[in-house]
Amino acid sequence: MIRFEALLRQSAARDPERTALVCRHARTSYAQLDAAADQFAIALGQRAEFRNGDRCVLFAENRLETAVGIFGTLRAGGVFSVINPTTKADKLAFVLNNCEASVLVTQASLRAVALAAAASVPSLRCVVIMDGAEDDDMGWHRFMGVDSRRRPPDPAGIDIDLAMLVYTSGSTGQPKGVMMTHRNMVFAATSITSYLEMRSEDVVLSVLPLSFDYGLYQLLMCVMVGATLVLEKSFAFPQKVLPLLASEGVSVFPLVPTMAALLLQLRSFDPARAASVRTITNTAAALPPAHILKLQTLFPTARIFSMYGMTESKRCTWLPPEQLATRPDSVGIAIPGTEVWVADEAGQPLPANQIGELVVRGGHVMQGYWRNDEATAKALRPGLYPWERVLHTGDLFRMDAQGFCYFVGRKDDIIKSRGEKVSPREVENVLHALPGVVEAVVVGVPDEIQGQALKAIIVPAADAKLEANAVISHCISRLEDFMVPRLIEFRESLPKSANGKIQRTLLQAEAERRSVPGEAT
Numbered sequence: 001m002i003r004f005e006a007l008l009r010q011s012a013a014r015d016p017e018r019t020a021l022v023c024r025h026a027r028t029s030y031a032q033l034d035a036a037a038d039q040f041a042i043a044l045g046q047r048a049e050f051r052n053g054d055r056c057v058l059f060a061e062n063r064l065e066t067a068v069g070i071f072g073t074l075r076a077g078g079v080f081s082v083i084n085p086t087t088k089a090d091k092l093a094f095v096l097n098n099c100e101a102s103v104l105v106t107q108a109s110l111r112a113v114a115l116a117a118a119a120s121v122p123s124l125r126c127v128v129i130m131d132g133a134e135d136d137d138m139g140w141h142r143f144m145g146v147d148s149r150r151r152p153p154d155p156a157g158i159d160i161d162l163a164m165l166v167y168t169s170g171s172t173g174q175p176k177g178v179m180m181t182h183r184n185m186v187f188a189a190t191s192i193t194s195y196l197e198m199r200s201e202d203v204v205l206s207v208l209p210l211s212f213d214y215g216l217y218q219l220l221m222c223v224m225v226g227a228t229l230v231l232e233k234s235f236a237f238p239q240k241v242l243p244l245l246a247s248e249g250v251s252v253f254p255l256v257p258t259m260a261a262l263l264l265q266l267r268s269f270d271p272a273r274a275a276s277v278r279t280i281t282n283t284a285a286a287l288p289p290a291h292i293l294k295l296q297t298l299f300p301t302a303r304i305f306s307m308y309g310m311t312e313s314k315r316c317t318w319l320p321p322e323q324l325a326t327r328p329d330s331v332g333i334a335i336p337g338t339e340v341w342v343a344d345e346a347g348q349p350l351p352a353n354q355i356g357e358l359v360v361r362g363g364h365v366m367q368g369y370w371r372n373d374e375a376t377a378k379a380l381r382p383g384l385y386p387w388e389r390v391l392h393t394g395d396l397f398r399m400d401a402q403g404f405c406y407f408v409g410r411k412d413d414i415i416k417s418r419g420e421k422v423s424p425r426e427v428e429n430v431l432h433a434l435p436g437v438v439e440a441v442v443v444g445v446p447d448e449i450q451g452q453a454l455k456a457i458i459v460p461a462a463d464a465k466l467e468a469n470a471v472i473s474h475c476i477s478r479l480e481d482f483m484v485p486r487l488i489e490f491r492e493s494l495p496k497s498a499n500g501k502i503q504r505t506l507l508q509a510e511a512e513r514r515s516v517p518g519e520a521t
Contacts, residue, residue, distance in 0.1 A: 040072025077156025
């Protein structure tokens with residue numbers, strides 16, 4: 001098995017002049033990216049006395065230097081962690097101390113936050129500012145200005161070494177560092193690129209942050225197959241990003257549901273500009289079936305891959321596009337080379353169509369949470385063999401007789417109303433099918449009679465004239481009585497995380513603090 005940074009070397013050797021990255025209108029070839037990663041690895045050794053297993057934290061936006069830092073750190077035998085640029089100083093300080101980072105790389109606009117965090121991190125030996133002035137002691141140019149005549153470092157370590165830490169939300173309020181080895185990363189990227197049928201001719205447009213594993217793997221998978229990644233900062237202004245579909249000849253377009261919702265609102269979107277797109281992927285949360293149908297009209301030549309994954313195993317399931325018509329609400333089958341099943345509380349497989357926790361087995365399963373044995377023991381439990389640990393996802397699923405999986409909800413998302421268990425996702429799919437609904441979340445509000453009353457929080461389209469009674473009538477015609485929300489609230493937007501996920505737990509906590517009115521509002 002190969003270490004991941006060697007894949008960059010291989011792609012550069014196969015086609016050195018092929019564009020690896022398009023970022024901020026600048027184009028970087030594979031030969032240039034490979035050479036820059038070498039230079040960064042050398043600089044880590046010379047400037048920061050970097051050793052095998054040391055951690056380098058990249059606190060920055062999507063940019064070339066972030067990609068260079070990722071591969072340069074791996075080439076130096078280290079462990080990288082990309083942190084979202086919206087992270088505040090106290091949380092950044094926690095991450096830096098938690099992983100005992102040796103090097104922090106950031107950008108000028110984040111300098112104040114980075115230095116405030118770094119002040120309380122004794123393990124740091126070096127802080128680098130990507131776009132600092134050339135005479136800045138912490139500047140990128142000064143850091144990278146090492147003896148270029150030196151031979152690039154030999155690959156350090158082996159494939160079972162730790163390669164990256166991806167920090168994800170924790171139940172205690174502090175983030176947890178998901179530990180992934182080179183072997184984990186190569187396995188996951190190989191499995192995903194195989195069913196997506198990715199090739200070197202592909203051009204991937206990604207607006208997802210590199211701090212988000214879905215965004216990070218766009219870079220890793222492109223490097224693996226030698227494809228081109230068009231890396232944008234965000235999807236906040238779709239009218240600036242979407243022209244790239246045509247101008248760059250984009251063939252792969254990864255989405256999350258909030259991006260899909262924005263796309264479906266655009267009246268000016270011309271399907272002709274997406275003629276080159278042959279693959280659309282979605283993960284982070286399931287796309288409502290109504291949105292899938294609309295995306296198929298906007299991207300008529302694209303195959304849509306509905307998928308389910310989590311940071312702890314990168315990707316778990318994928319739905320073959322030809323199954324969309326018959327199973328639009330399924331997130332598919334286990335990715336190649338892995339196994340999944342729906343288990344009871346004891347971890348034993350359940351019969352078809354019974355609800356239980358999804359369990360994942362394969363070479364993509366994390367090694368655990370960095371320095372968090374309690375959380376690791378809860379997520380990773382004994383598997384088929386004495387040495388094996390399988391991932392208990394904490395997500396509720398059912399699996400049909402043909403082995404296709406259906407997401408029901410998080411264990412702590414299930415709402416119990418009138419003695420019945422309600423999946424918010426099922427109700428939300430019905431709400432999304434109502435014309436004029438852009439986004440919708442269902443939460444449970446404390447109620448003396450019902451236990452929890454169902455409340456729908458809806459973002460309507462700008463020109464929609466939705467009324468609460470019409471929403472309720474729509475749900476009554478499509479849902480069992482106990483699943484119909486009786487409380488409706490309209491908002492201009494929903495709170496989202498830095499990765500674009502709707503902050504369901506925040507909305508649920510807010511609902512629990514409020515008293516329950518007697519009628520829809």
